Amino acid sequence: METTQTAPRKTLYSAIQPSGSITLGNYIGALRNFVLLAEDYDCLFCMADLHALTVRQEPAALRRNTQSLAALYIACGIDPEKSIVYCQSHVPEHAELAWILNCFTYMGELSRMTQFKDKSAKHADNINAGLFAYPSLMAADILLYQTNLVPVGADQKQHLELARDIANRLNGLYPGLFTVPEPYISKTSARIMSLSDPTRKMSKSDAEDSYIAVLDTPDVIRRKFRRAVTDSETEIRYDPENKPGVSNLLSIIAALDGITPEEEAVKMQGLQYGALKEAASESVIAVLAPIQERYQQLMGDKEYIQNTLKAGAERAHYLALKTLRKVYKKLGLYQL
Ligand code: TRP
Numbered sequence: 359m360e361t362t363q364t365a366p367r368k369t370l371y372s373a374i375q376p377s378g379s380i381t382l383g384n385y386i387g388a389l390r391n392f393v394l395l396a397e398d399y400d401c402l403f404c405m406a407d408l409h410a411l412t413v414r415q416e417p418a419a420l421r422r423n424t425q426s427l428a429a430l431y432i433a434c435g436i437d438p439e440k441s442i443v444y445c446q447s448h449v450p451e452h453a454e455l456a457w458i459l460n461c462f463t464y465m466g467e468l469s470r471m472t473q474f475k476d477k478s479a480k481h482a483d484n485i486n487a488g489l490f491a492y493p494s495l496m497a498a499d500i501l502l503y504q505t506n507l508v509p510v511g512a513d514q515k516q517h518l519e520l521a522r523d524i525a526n527r528l529n530g531l532y533p534g535l536f537t538v539p540e541p542y543i544s545k546t547s548a549r550i551m552s553l554s555d556p557t558r559k560m561s562k563s564d565a566e567d568s569y570i571a572v573l574d575t576p577d578v579i580r581r582k583f584r585r586a587v588t589d590s591e592t593e594i595r596y597d598p599e600n601k602p603g604v605s606n607l608l609s610i611i612a613a614l615d616g617i618t619p620e621e622e623a624v625k626m627q628g629l630q631y632g633a634l635k636e637a638a639s640e641s642v643i644a645v646l647a648p649i650q651e652r653y654q655q656l657m658g659d660k661e662y663i664q665n666t667l668k669a670g671a672e673r674a675h676y677l678a679l680k681t682l683r684k685v686y687k688k689l690g691l692y693q694l
Pocket of ligand 1: 495
């Protein structure tokens with residue numbers, strides 16, 4: 359007899375903090391790939407609002423940014439019927455598991471996290487315990503869903519490594535407790551750099567002119583690209599070491615065209631830098647236009663956003679509770 363057995367699908371987890379703008383770097387490096395990942399994996403896409411609280415937030419802005427990020431996830435093509443799209447604070451198990459994991463995470467490990475060191479330097483007046491324990495909350499996010507894969511950029515690699523260490527540590531004490539997550543390295547992971555300092559990653563925490571936001575208007579996009587730093591030569595060549603600005607523009611256009619930056623350089627050869635910048639602007643505007651249109655529609659339908667997040671939270675809660683119960687039981691917390 360023939361059996362059509364399909365292996366259970368792997369779980370993939372990703373989260374973005376709802377603090378400020380989502381950049382073109384986030385879109386190219388993460389968001390746009392999520393749609394494809396959802397075909398192969400059971401995906402959870404989270405708005406990490408509890409993580410956002412580790413730096414001061416204006417309440418109204420945090421609330422707006424959370425709704426906005428939900429709309430943006432969906433506008434970028436994520437199907438909330440298929441994937442679980444939800445908000446971290448709607449699922450109480452995140453904070454509960456984070457506490458447990460804190461009891462199995464060492465001060466020394468947390469002190470070594472480069473993001474903690476960077477953020478402590480940047481927010482010297484607010485080095486709070488949440489900022490310090492940020493990675494154990496992130497480990498809780500991941501481990502709650504018995505996650506197999508986490509797409510990570512370079513800046514989150516160390517945090518994922520720690521999540522793996524924590525999972526292995528607990529599994530050593532309580533066998534079979536957690537799935538140990540692996541990094542998911544995207545095949546098409548273009549690293550998009552700052553427009554004003556192309557040796558650094560594009561980041562929403564830098565000056566506004568240094569990044570393109572996914573919701574920037576065409577005029578703003580053109581202006582930002584016009585001001586992008588290049589170099590004093592005239593040749594268009596992909597050479598990130600010596601020509602980081604020009605190479606970044608090539609990487610952006612190439613990522614959106616689906617070719618390599620080297621191939622893009624051949625296509626653009628002979629153009630002036632001004633024309634290269636224009637080509638970058640027009641590619642970006644064309645890709646973002648339909649996303650922005652869908653985003654505006656969604657933001658006009660708050661009820662849809664609310665209902666979607668409610669359904670997402672319920673699905674996430676069901677899975678999270680299963681893991682948390684198992685953890686409480688194995689650790690010896692008295693169950694009624
Ligand atoms: N710390 C991540 C960032 O700032 C966001 C995040 C929170 C996350 N929890 C996560 C990413 C779990 C992956 C998995 O980018």
